[in-house]
Amino acid sequence: MNILYDYIYYAGAFGLIFIGIFTMMVKRNYIKVIIGLSILETGVNLFLISVGYISNGTAPIFSNPGIEAKNMVDPVPQALVLTAIVIGLAVLSLALSMAIRLYKHFGTLDLQQIKEQRW
């Protein structure tokens, strides 16, 4: 039970990461690759957040005078995730714009069929 408690969050996060990487490597459809990328980013963000958690922690906000600093979770990963989410969003939107262009140019989203450039 204890092991489960210790690692369940990491397992979830890395599960998402693996699903994302696998999707990106195996799928041929560009949209599916983008979905894989999105899952991968979500997994990484979850991992970062779970790194900073402490048991029975509270949000690091001194909203009432009585709140103590002792139980607060680590604020740094939360700040990092805020940045990482925005960066992920930026990459995602760029990828989607390329999907639009790809479809206009080639009439397909299948990456296997797009062979303009050879080795």
Added chain:
Amino acid sequence: MRKCIGIILLIIIAWGILTSLQTMPFGVSRAKVANHYINNGKDETGAANIVTSVVINYRAFDTLGEVTVLFLSAIGLGAVLATIKTREKRDTEKASLILSTGCRFLFPPIILFGAYIFIHGHLTPGGGFQGGAIIASAFLLMYLGCHGEKRLNDRCSTFSESLGGLAFVIIGLIGLAVGTHYFLNNFMPLGKFNTLLSAGVIPIIYIAIGFKVGAELSKIIDLLMEES
């Protein structure tokens, strides 16, 4: 074939991560840096929300980069989609009365809520990015509900995104010029803790970010809706 390679690769990665995770069990204690932020952040930055003080003060340079990344993505999107000339006419059906009227009714309150979120970034969980996203969602609602009736004002969005970014950089440069001569220094008085006018430059930067993010996300939505 690719699947096999993928699975083998993933198993290797998983094994590596398992060995690595043993040294960082879940939910134990904070590190030195984080303890410093939590214990001294209140006094050093004047923000009740420690995450905000990390985002806008201790690690403000990251946030400047982050704002730039978002700017970059809006610009890149424009550049990638710029050369499309052919635009087929689509016969879109107008959204039903429920949707269009509801959107119009909700638009001002959503904007107000976004403004509330980014103005109170230093007091409550929230901030410029979240508030900006909410404002962009108001525009998204308008696009979905009243498609074709309302367009984002190009000039207006350009102004708010440029001025938002410039305000951030200029506040940083002012910090370099006055006080202790550090870039992005919190040079303004910290004020009374846990009130609206506290935490020095944090609310100002967050308002700038809120405008910028709202304008940029709306622009991204605008471009994607227009071209798709």
Added chain:
Amino acid sequence: MNEMSILDPVLLIAIPLGLAFLIPLLGLVSKKIVRWIPVVGFLFNGIVALLILPHVLKQPIIVKIGGFVPPFGINLYAGSVGMLLASLIAITGFLVSIYAVKYITKGAEQKYHILFLLLLTGATGVVLTGDIFNLFVFFEILCISSYALVAYLGTRSGLEASIKYLIQGSIGSSFLLIGIGLLYGQFGTLNMADLARQIVDYTEPSVFVSMVFMITGLGIEAAIFPLNAWLPDAHSSAPSSVSAVLSGIAIEVGLYAVIRVLFTIFAVSNFFIFFMVLGVLTVLIGEMSAFAQKNIKRMLAYSSIGQIGLIVFAFSISTQLGVAGGLFQMVSHTLGKALLFLCAGYMIFRTGSMEISSLEGIGKKMPITALCFTIGTFSIVGLPPFTGFASKFMIIRAALANGELLLQILIGLVLVGTIIEGAYFFKIIQTIYFKGAHKTDNREEAPVTALIPMLILVSFIIVIGMFPNIIDKVLQPAASELLDQVKYIGSVLG
């Protein structure tokens, strides 16, 4: 100190960022000003960087952003390496942006200039920062602007290349972020110096795993051998001015990040045989693929892979001379490859084709451009009065210095790679000058805005090649800075 407080290295990042935010506003006023904004930005950067450079040779400048003491705030570390690369970036950026004033005529021009400015600002941020997450952020600025710029022309091949680049690059950034997360989880800090102080032994599996993640993530951008599938497509499909900075700056910066992580954070010392072999493999594969190419830009792109392999090899010798040689090779590759891409840009523009065979007779048609191109190839191959010779010679000296047999074999293989390089470059030169002599076209030289940067690059290549001592004064402190981890920690944390 008074003088230094005005010349804060943070200006190198802040001012271009501010200018980039300003461009859309200026674009409302006048379309013509916008083209000159990157020129102004990089001129400023170049001047500031060159003014700061002498100060940092003895003592690095630690910039505390926001005035917080290093482990708690982000700091910039403006040491010799950082400032050397920052000056290189600023100078190359200045020249290429002059070139781009006339070269970029299609598409969304204003957006091109913003992306170009931000690409190099991201690169400057990467080389100056002393915080590992900040490095990730600037790295993303670099990558995202590259993705957009590769697809800028909107051609089918450019789009495909950009998609490949984006998929691989974003997997790389995710890996980098996982590595950063693992490091933060174990050591609770993101400051490079603080991390370096706490990591006592990188062979411990937990630290090793995070190192592998980070190196893989950064290695994709640096195009080290198994991770470079995106490079030839991306560099050959982008507009030539973009290819020049992608080949000249972006991969170098990726490599710098790899080196910084290896040397400074993990203080690796016995891992280098692996990298040496990787480097040599990269050289051989890059050069052999380049030899088979018929498309000039693809050939130059593959040649960049070969050069990257050479730099990796030089760094993994990990002696003072070797690291200095690697840095020198970076400088000479940046100058040479930027020059080659700039020349190739107008050669392609005039002939309308990227095939090497179509370049016949271009030596008569555009003599100055062809001459610059020739000098560039000579420098890249490593012929005497040019920089390429000096840097390659330094690497060979470093490899032969301790007299190990393995090193001698490997440097032999590297020289084989150089010979292949020479072969295909001479093939091009032969095509340019000696084939198709019957064609008597009138001269169609590139415009002045393109010729000036080319000629300046040529003069750099010749001057540095003739007097390597000029740059040696910077290279030696830079090499010792990379190798001396203790001093790095000491100067940041005090």
Added chain:
Amino acid sequence: MVNKNPSFVGKVGNFLYLFSFLFLLWFVLTNTLNPEELFTGISISIVLSLILSNNYKKLGLPPLGIKRIEYFIMFTLVLLKEIVKANFDVAYRVLHPKLPIKPGIVIIKTELKQDIAKIILANSITLTPGTFTLDIKGNELLIHWINVRSEKKEESTKKIGERFEKYLKVVFA
């Protein structure tokens, strides 16, 4: 000024309407009487109302009045009552072993004129379990009903719409 521009009063009215709505919302969000917060709220509401009040007029929101507010409160109470009632009804139908449902789509009429009134009616119908507004066409509402008791327009209007409409008619008169 007022005479030259006949719509001026209307404009001010719209402005005040949106302003008071937004400011009330701000007050609910911040939940404090701190002068700084109030001042910020007032200024944001003023700016937003200046920009957006013209569009808001098109929605057809009624002017405020004591009687209207009174009826609106009564409407809310009735809505709550109906929701509770309908919840029990649907729960009964779901739990009953024979599943006594008779799903179907009916059309009801409404006499309300303003768009916003129609929306409120439609949303109230949707909020009550068992009925669901699909669309509005002119003065007819398309409704999915879990247990169609009457297929005639007038009767179903009486059963579904009437209970809300009589209050809304007064509010939006």
